[in-house]
Amino acid sequence: MPSFDIVSKVKKDEIQNAVDNASRELSSRYDFRGTESSFSLSKEDLSVKLDAPEEFHIQQMDEILRQKLAKRGIEAASAEFSEVSRSGKRSIQKVTFKQGIDRELAKKIIKTIKDAKLKVDPKVFDDAVRVTGKKRDDLQSAIALVRAAGFEQPLQYENFRD
Secondary structure (H helix, E strand, C coil), X not given: CCEEEEECXXXXXXXXXXXXXXXXXXXXXXXXXXXXXXEEEECCCCEEEEEECCHHHHHHHHHHHHHHHHHCCCCHHHEEECCCEEEXXXXXXXXXXXXXXXXXXXXXXXXXXXXXXXXXXEEEECCEEEEEECCHHHHHHXXXXXXXXXXXXXXXXXXXXX
């Protein structure tokens, strides 16, 4: 029976490359000379910390990181930018990346598919939604439906089996 999985993944290597490129640009920019501004990637919880002496530096670093992520094919919707906080003489912002589909989003996806009355069966598996059906055309129309729904998190469609 044909099936596919709806997942939400971010490639860790691409995030690492984007942070490295952003750090390289930061070191070469004239307006950041001598400011001790930095990007640091935490691989455990997949987050990036922006550290600078002033809040306007953080805003510029935010733009640099967004550009580098976009060049690497990472959608901005997968990143969650926190508010800028002040710690002593430093300004800090944390950017976390969403991995997997949580229960709420899975319920919304399943409801969207079932409301369309397609001849497919969506089910939740860990941090993914598996959709099975008898015909390949039904599965392709389910993919088109979920893409058109425009959920707040970027979704990928994997393991399309016939």
